[in-house]
Amino acid sequence: MPEGEMPKEVAYRMIKDEMSLDGNPMLNLASFVTTYMEEEAEKLMTESFPKNFIDYEEYPQTTEIQNRCVSMIGRLFNAPVSPGENAGAVGTSCVGSSEAVMLAVLAMKKRWKNKRMAEGKPCDRPNIIMSSAVQVVWEKATRYFEIEEKLVYCTEDRYVIDPEETVNLVDENTIGICCILGTTYTGEYENVKAVNDLLTERGLDTPIHVDAASGGFVAPFVVPELKWDFRLPHVVSINVSGHKYGLVYPGVGWVVWRSAEYLPQELVFNINYLGADQASFTLNFSKGASQVIGQYYQLIRLGKHGYRAIMSNLTRTADYLSDSLEVLGFIIMSKKSGEGLPLVAFRLPHLEDRQYDEFALAHALRTRGWIVPAYTMAPHTKGLKMLRVVVREDFTKNRCDALIADIKLSQQSLEQMDHESIKKQQEFIHKHHTASSKATHNHPKYRKENHSLQGKTGKTHAVC
Numbered sequence: 001m002p003e004g005e006m007p008k009e010v011a012y013r014m015i016k017d018e019m020s021l022d023g024n025p026m027l028n029l030a031s032f033v034t035t036y037m038e039e040e041a042e043k044l045m046t047e048s049f050p051k052n053f054i055d056y057e058e059y060p061q062t063t064e065i066q067n068r069c070v071s072m073i074g075r076l077f078n079a080p081v082s083p084g085e086n087a088g089a090v091g092t093s094c095v096g097s098s099e100a101v102m103l104a105v106l107a108m109k110k111r112w113k114n115k116r117m118a119e120g121k122p123c124d125r126p127n128i129i130m131s132s133a134v135q136v137v138w139e140k141a142t143r144y145f146e147i148e149e150k151l152v153y154c155t156e157d158r159y160v161i162d163p164e165e166t167v168n169l170v171d172e173n174t175i176g177i178c179c180i181l182g183t184t185y186t187g188e189y190e191n192v193k194a195v196n197d198l199l200t201e202r203g204l205d206t207p208i209h210v211d212a213a214s215g216g217f218v219a220p221f222v223v224p225e226l227k228w229d230f231r232l233p234h235v236v237s238i239n240v241s242g243h244k245y246g247l248v249y250p251g252v253g254w255v256v257w258r259s260a261e262y263l264p265q266e267l268v269f270n271i272n273y274l275g276a277d278q279a280s281f282t283l284n285f286s287k288g289a290s291q292v293i294g295q296y297y298q299l300i301r302l303g304k305h306g307y308r309a310i311m312s313n314l315t316r317t318a319d320y321l322s323d324s325l326e327v328l329g330f331i332i333m334s335k336k337s338g339e340g341l342p343l344v345a346f347r348l349p350h351l352e353d354r355q356y357d358e359f360a361l362a363h364a365l366r367t368r369g370w371i372v373p374a375y376t377m378a379p380h381t382k383g384l385k386m387l388r389v390v391v392r393e394d395f396t397k398n399r400c401d402a403l404i405a406d407i408k409l410s411q412q413s414l415e416q417m418d419h420e421s422i423k424k425q426q427e428f429i430h431k432h433h434t435a436s437s438k439a440t441h442n443h444p445k446y447r448k449e450n451h452s453l454q455g456k457t458g459k460t461h462a463v464c
Helices: 008-019 039-047 060-076 096-118 136-144 163-168 192-201 290-327 358-366 397-415 419-432 453-457
Strands: 090-094 127-131 148-152 174-180 208-211 235-241 253-257 269-273 276-280 343-347 374-376 385-390
Touching: 039 290, 060 090, 060 253, 060 290, 090 096, 090 290, 096 136, 096 174, 096 208, 096 235, 096 253, 136 148, 163 192, 174 192, 192 208, 290 343, 290 397, 358 374, 358 385, 358 397, 358 419
Parallel strands: 127 148, 127 174, 174 208, 208 235
Antiparallel strands: 090 253, 235 253, 269 276, 343 385, 374 385
16 A cells, blocks of 8 residues: 555556556456446446445335346246235345345255254265356355255266156255256256156255356346246256356345245344344345345346347357358357347367367467467366356347357467467467466465365366
């Protein structure tokens, strides 16, 4: 911290110039998070900067707007509506789906523990069943809350859970099953209905949590007939990221329970300030109101018709990119025609004489301004590598054509190089075009870890 002050214009220019060294968010095809909002939405969000969302007494209308959002999202996910104290969806806004997942896992664990204690049975060994392709927040949740992971591994030709293998892992200590509506790697929807039906068939009352972080604002508009939500009786909770296909700038997620029955009362605290009584179930306390306001703006501004138009257009663009890459000889790993998220996961065909891999191609594209991530897939896929392009609202067909052209040029350039030259180029790009080599915030003690799936197997912890 400097000893003295500086003019505001100088401080602004210093920071702005430094931030210009960041990448262009619109060319960051690694990210699911929203990179465009309308000017009116930005204005509303800016006007909400001073508001601390948790202050229900001072900002009652902001609280009401959050509750409306929860109600809209609950209805979008077909939450049952019936009379009674426990009837109707309950939920809350969160700081992204990471907090939402943590809250859902806490609720499942507490409900399971209460049931076991009431039955006089031990409750010291909870476990949860999930795919090996889960986002890293699920590994964090199990580690932080001391829950055993039961993994359903992907294979070389199956990138989602196998429903039968999943249900076979259920035992008396299982607090729940995680099903993903749009995996991070290939965007494929896991078969929630098949898992639900197998549980019913075997007479098991195991709850399902659907991680709809990416697909919750896509599937209802593109494939409304797909049953993955509260229409299935075993689905008790769902999380969704408002800042992904919910079309809000980064910082908002949502978690919804089908009814109050599935959110244990002892996890909820009442905030009573100057007589304003409001239930609170969050990991943090203070947070800005801006993202909630941004979400409400999008919900009422676009409506179902607007979301349907945007998501259908993104799906068409993804299909166009997928078809174009297939013509170039790539193997497409993602689903088309709305059967998965609007993204394209692809890999190079196996050729003995090719000198470059997916990571080399990603590095080559980086020099042309594109951030197209290369990943090592989930364990048990024999080190399968892949590239992934997320199609967002600002990824136009013109930009898509520019990307295809640059992929062709990058391939042509790599094909003219030998293995040693490619290796040297990658090292140069990694040193001068990426931030990871210059990172100073990562303490040496934490740079190498062997407790996560990434540390144990080499699986890439993908960015959302």
